[in-house]
Amino acid sequence: MFLTSPKSQTAYDVIIVGSGAGGGMAAYQLSVSGLKVLVLEAGRHYDPVRETPMFNLPREAPLMGGGTREKPFGFYDATVDGGWEVPGEPYTNAPGSNFMWWRARMLGGRTNHWGRISLRMGEYDFKPKTRDGLGADWPLTYQELAPYYDKTEMLVGVFGGDDDLENTPRSSPGVLQPAPKARGSELLTQKHAGRIGIPVIPIHRAIMTERQDPVALPMKLHPDNALARRVLAQSMRSRQACFYATECGRGCSIKANFQSSTVLIPPALLTGNCDIVPDAMVREVLVDAKGNATGVKYIDKVTRTERKAKARVVVLAASAAETARILLNSRSTQFPNGLANASGLVGKYLMDTVGAGLSIQVPALENVPAHNEDGTSGEHLYMPWWLYKEQLKGDLGFARGYHIEFGGGRGMPGPGIFG
Ligand SMILES: Cc1cc2nc3c(=O)[nH]c(=O)nc-3n(C[C@H](O)[C@H](O)[C@H](O)COP(=O)(O)OP(=O)(O)OC[C@H]3O[C@@H](n4cnc5c(N)ncnc54)[C@H](O)[C@@H]3O)c2cc1C
Structure with a gap:
């Protein structure tokens, strides 16, 4: 089974919220370093190896694969859940602004779909x-x-x-x-x-044009612990070089391009140190009397119940705007304006990429x-x-x-x- 469920008796060192570019990298690095990691992902489980339509032709798709409200980037786009509008997650714009918020609600977040320009x-x-x-x-x-x-x-x-x-x-x-x-x-x-x-x-661009030979890697990448070396070698051997099938936005079942869901999450799971819970929407960070994070509260979207998870450290990697929202939601007597918001600037002065x-x-x-x-x-x-x-x-x-x-x-x- 690709994902493992958290056992209530397991003590985690770190909870990571989100499994995209930031969360996936944190999960990989921390679990190969031997820490016990729990990843909570608001979106659904997604396995690019099984689910990527690598070889389908436009004529096999409705509307020749063209974009629709549900799939703005086309029928074959890897964003299987998410888009400009996410059901159940409305947002408003301040008067005079028009912020369009692209969100991917799935394992790997936006890395399944990004342009891979690096x-x-x-x-x-x-x-x-x-x-x-x-x-x-x-x-x-x-x-x-x-x-x-x-x-x-x-x-x-x-x-x-x-x-x-x-x-x-x-x-x-x-x-x-x-x-x-x-x-x-x-x-x-x-x-x-x-x-x-x-x-x-x-x-x-984050696409492999050659297969990587883990043994021939420059010393810089050779990790200094045996578990990390083994996991890195196994993960590199599972990746092929690009053979120019279809556009990367569909995802990549041969793992030639970079997606957190192919390159970071599987090796993190291989370590045995990482559990992932999909459909887990984190709403706030919990703190103790000293103001230190102790865990999170999240909604299990499948059962629609509220749950708690505990760890020594909480990493918020839910994307820029959603991370700010979680911090603002995390109000307590010590932090009446939300966590890490002594400046009052959390969630303000966001800047988008313009083009x-x-x-x-x-x-x-x-x-x-x-x-x-x-x-x-x-x-x-x-x-x-x-x-x-x-x-x-x-x-x-x-x-x-x-x-x-x-x-x-x-x-x-x-x-x-x-x-
Ligand atoms: C169309 C497009 C093209 C792009 N092209 C490029 C490019 O070519 N080069 C480049 O450098 N960048 C590109 N980007 C930007 C890049 O994808 C992002 O900067 C990057 O993915 C951000 O990483 P992240 O971890 O912050 O967020 P994400 O990758 O979005 O991951 C966040 C994850 O957190 C989850 N999450 C959100 N809220 C919660 C919650 N409350 N509880 C639990 N989980 C939650 C989400 O479901 C998601 O899986 C592109 C983006 C888009 C949309």
Whole structure:
């Protein structure tokens, strides 16, 4: 059985709320380190190996697989539960704002569906206040975080190039997997963008282009305990290299791309130190008289009953907004405004990722002879963050520039093809 249920007599060291990018990584790291971990996940159990429609064609799906209210990203999207609207979980917007809240309610959270673009922050991003006077500096530097970026990229499996541009740092040698070949539309863009000084380089994406050999891994990833070494080796051997079946948003039954539900949760369970309870919606963190966390209260969504779980430590990894909500719900005599909210700022000043898109027809790409454009999901090249210097002079009208993700070429006919 993939999941285990918590036994009431088991004492847990750590409760982790959520099993997505943050919760999955915490569950993996803590359980291979020997701690007893309980993961409470609000969504349903999900097994990508059994459930991913890797080879289904658009014509086999209703509406040729096009998006609907229930499945906004299309019939085959891996988000089997969740979306812009989650039944039973309404939210309101403050007057004048329009926040669209994408939530995945399933084991692995949004990592089942994300774009898998895995970029590092650069030196400037850690010290923005010092550089341009806006926002706040991070209390750490890029150099301090860099070794952990290396470790994470190796564990996750990220492909990319070794370009080293200002504020777009490279990974250490041996960390990244080889980038796939650029497609025709990407080479054309690279050629013309290069003429006007815009860099176009291999993107970094959490997809394995080669099988990993655990023995040949750089020392940085070799853990220092036997359990962690065994689990890591077993987990790496279970992953295949990408063979370009269908888009990663469907999930990946061969574990080539990164999903918490394929890369982090199964090895965490393998340790025997991790229990997972799906359909467990945590509502608040419990504290003792000293104000230390002792566990959580959660709703078992199947039986609709309230339950408690105890541990020495509670990790909230329920996504940015939901984590803030749990903290605000956790009111007690010691913390009347919610937990960790002495500042009164929890849940305020959230910032979303903003983007805009456009489509164009490029005459040079019309009527090109049929050729092989196979590759991973999404683009192989991109334009990294740029124009961050101009904004210092005020040319852009907004701070810190932007990056451009682009794609083009041939695709399997689907809904929207005439758009
Ligand atoms: C369409 C899309 C594309 C994206 N593409 C990229 C990309 O290319 N590159 C990139 O870096 N990022 C991308 N992201 C962002 C990335 O997916 C998130 O930043 C990341 O998943 C956040 O991790 P998390 O652990 O905070 O939240 P999640 O991965 O969302 O996990 C949170 C988990 O907590 C569970 N949960 C919530 N509330 C509770 C509760 N009360 N009790 C118990 N469990 C709870 C949820 O069900 C979920 O499983 C993308 C996101 C979206 C939506």
